[in-house]
Amino acid sequence: MAPSGTRGVLERLNAGEVVIGDGGFVFALEKRGYVKAGPWTPEAAAEHPEAVRQLHREFLRAGANVMQTFTFYASDDKLENRGNSLSFTGAQINEAACNLAREVANEGDALVAGGVSQTPSYLSCKSETEVKAIFQKQLDVFIKNKVDFLIAEYFEHVEEAEWAVQVLKSTGKPVAANLCIGPEGDMHGVSPGDCAVRLVKAGADIVGVNCHFDPMTCVEAVKKMKEGVEKAGLRAHYMVQPLAFHTPDCNCQGFIDLPEFPFGLEPRILTRWDMQKYAREAYNAGIRYIGGCCGFEPYHIRAVAEELAPERGGLLPAASEKHGPWGGGLEMHTKPWVRARARKDYWASLKPASGRPLCPSLSSPDSWGVTKGHVELMQQKEATTKDQLKPLFEKAKTH
Template identity: 55%
Template sequence: KKPIIRPGTGILERLDGGEVVIGDGSFLITLEKRGYVKAGLWTPEAVVEHPDAGRSSFITIIYLVILTTVLQQFAFYYSNSYFEYVEEAVWAVEVLKESGKPVAATMCIGPAGDMHGVPPGECAVRLVKAGASIVGVNCRFGPGTSLKTVELMKEGLGATGLKTHLMVQSLGFHTPDCGKGGFVDLPEYPFGLEPRAATRWDIQKYAREAYNLGVRYIGGCCGFEPYHIRAIAEELAPERGFLPLASEKHGSWGSGLNMHTKPWIRARARREYWENLLPASGRPFCPSLSKPDV
């Protein structure tokens, strides 16, 4: 099948034409794990001090192998890009509209709304009225919670008759116990989050549910690794028209295991097995949920 992706086409033309846009993942925490980024303020000095780090650890894998559509600027803490208050987000949209470029506005909120209690649906309405062509959520919450928030945004827009494109870039961690502030309030943040990491199968499910919800800009934020982005590309291969190159040997839904020497592992080379797996954390007497600090 011929790929749907049209190089050189603007973001709105792509979305208007039904193309699935895959956003990049976690530059920040990914590079921090590799020792390049200063923790705490999470400054992106690595792009200046160690430019090869970004190219080798994520950008090359995503862009050349997985064929991600959008790579975002790695400028965390340089710009106020994770908005907790819709009022600030609206100001940003109004200023950015002056550039004449399409504006995508995402907020760091969950189903409870922004930090002043403005519901997700109303946040979306205000952003669209301010001029945003794409609205949604990024960071702070896991896949399931993020999709619930986007669903509430979609309902709010529908109630007012407004139409726009939807975007979601969730954490690569499960956060069902988060409060309004998201994963930053968890006692495990930021250095003990690994037991919460989403599997690639969790992310394939996330990608499909996002697509079924009507979201066409789908990606990841903190905690996402290249294999998570590949999972999105694999799940949405029928819609995009092709599998990523990285899947030629890997195989979709574990099909690469069908030549394993162990028969019980060969039996796992099927979607049904991985879709219904309940992964263990491997930690004895592991609590199922944490108690947020605030």
């Protein structure tokens, strides 16, 4: 249970407060050797709980108000894609993730959010009933463990996100819904504004975007969501949890189409000062739930908390004890030219060099345009190719 006296997410947002989310567990734990790139499944919650617990703790210390359960892609249909390489069920992983999130949340004034994400079943054109049953199975664990609210995140298709929201809303708990889309809309071309309206009508209390794009692109997408909701005469709170990578060259499917994905993205990482600009831009756009996704490390969340400290009653996170505002700690450096960098105008205007003289500043993304039904499409293409090659194989056998 949440500590007595801890206010819920809607209570905080209704009061106009800023809620700071945590960062990107999948990428952070992959770099630390606990998650396998490709399947991206979160068995580390059960296999290596100490690693997940420590990352939760670092985000809490950096200023996060929400400990989101490490349950990304923890649905049974996704875990089945791992074959026999996993010895844990989805329920076991989700249970362990809830316990870890609650343990660390209780160390501060933090909430626990249970999260579900898009499913292979939807992409394979399974029925609404089948897809909803997958969400319900995860939801049962969240309810048993009394999470504070629920998040449906990383959905490329608004239809599947609507189904997820409908299942989550049946609990009566607050529900947030995030699409992994940019200003162009979802993978079927539904605009951000229309997506947001559909999610609110499905029951979402908080709507926004996460992953796939850089902070400023995500903020722009949420602005469009906000415009759509207000135009429809509806009300909602707004959230954003973007990548920690610069992605100005991405197409509608985001960073997964970049040739650097997922192992060569480091040159694109935002600095802590970039994060302060992001936090201010999001706040000015009327977004009050501000966090991060893939690439976000604790120091990025600390930057968000530091930038918004004035709006949060001057509250600074524990991690700021080791970090002077705008490089203030550099005043004690032994080199005078480094001491001179202990000021806001220096870091706010810095344009960092990459140190890679032969590298382009932008890439040419792949453009597969994968949408719902892509499994059947690929199977059809394979069948067609085999039919085309069959005469050649038969001819080869006669020689």
